[in-house]
Amino acid sequence: MELHVQGGPVEPFLGAQDLFSTEYDLDRPVTVRVREDPDERTRVSHSEDGHLLTISRQAATSAMARELALHEFAHMHHHERGHPSHTQSTEEAIYLALAGRSVEQRKLTHCYQIANHMRDVYADDVWMAMAPGDKLVPFLEASLAAAVADRPADPPGWDHVTPTTPRDRGPDEPTARLTPAADPEITAVNAAFALALCERHDLVDDDHRLYDLAHAAAADAEGVSLAEFKRHFASLSPDPDASEFRKALVDVTRAYATSGTKAAD
Structure with missing residues (x-):
């Protein structure tokens, strides 16, 4: 599972990656973009080139950051597998x-x-x-x-x-x-x-x-x-x-x- 984090803390996403990878894998790379807008908690888009997770800084630095990342990785998994x-x-x-x-x-x-x-x-x-x-x-x-x-x-x-x-x-x-x-x-x-x-x-x-x-x-x-x-x-x-x-x-x-x-x- 390839992960790139831009503009924010990497620790919660790396922690989520390590845990998620114990059971699942993603075929396409994941890019995480941290943005300042607090009203846009998370937004995900998918393409043939990879998955893009846009997340607010407020969410990315919250106590639930790792769990939010795991949740989004799970959506990406279902998307790739055609659930x-x-x-x-x-x-x-x-x-x-x-x-x-x-x-x-x-x-x-x-x-x-x-x-x-x-x-x-x-x-x-x-x-x-x-x-x-x-x-x-x-x-x-x-x-x-x-x-x-x-x-x-x-x-x-x-x-x-x-x-x-x-x-x-x-x-x-x-x-x-x-x-x-x-x-x-x-x-x-x-x-x-x-x-x-x-x-x-x-x-x-x-x-x-x-x-x-x-x-x-x-x-x-x-x-x-x-x-x-x-x-x-x-x-x-x-x-x-x-x-x-x-x-x-x-x-x-x-x-x-x-x-x-x-x-x-």
């Missing part, structure tokens, strides 16, 4: 799930974020088999607590649209803030993802504060079933074929896009 989660077009899944329906633009946008969660599940399956995920729990807890506290007084009202062809977002392309405050419905799904990830890897006990935060998020989004979306993420097959992953992505897309509303023909 179904990294070859399936989100655009195609949205078309299959929502053909003939009208959905809010905000929900359509959120579907791409949910697809990214599903890719993240498979990346985390790789790196958490090599390193403890204990640092991930307080990160998830803090992120969820901030989103719950930041809920809007009124739900956002975006126009309804018929799904067209929004571009696929890369597995680790950052998600921009969608509203002036956290959207309760996607916050509830994010809470379900956090719980599913923790349960999938036995990271928390049943009385952990994350459960209280998740139920608070769910209470703010009555149309979104926390249990249903947790099941979608937690029950992903560890080794799916293309058809199995496509069905899972279609199912979760349809469940979210039609949650809390009556679908319009």
Whole structure:
């Protein structure tokens, strides 16, 4: 595994490389570029010549820098190996799930974020088999607590649209803030993802504060079933074929896009 780090600390990336290389290898070289922009935590692009990880200095110098690098290396591994989660077009899944329906633009946008969660599940399956995920729990807890506290007084009202062809977002392309405050419905799904990830890897006990935060998020989004979306993420097959992953992505897309509303023909 060939690694080049530009513009920032090399230690967390070299540490991640050493650990990752005990179990896996990457055929293409990896370039890490550290940037000053704190809003762009991580972004990954792939080409025939190699993988490019752009990471903020804030993230590259954080306590989770090594774990973030491992996570991104796992995405690169899945990309090179053609894992179904990294070859399936989100655009195609949205078309299959929502053909003939009208959905809010905000929900359509959120579907791409949910697809990214599903890719993240498979990346985390790789790196958490090599390193403890204990640092991930307080990160998830803090992120969820901030989103719950930041809920809007009124739900956002975006126009309804018929799904067209929004571009696929890369597995680790950052998600921009969608509203002036956290959207309760996607916050509830994010809470379900956090719980599913923790349960999938036995990271928390049943009385952990994350459960209280998740139920608070769910209470703010009555149309979104926390249990249903947790099941979608937690029950992903560890080794799916293309058809199995496509069905899972279609199912979760349809469940979210039609949650809390009556679908319009």
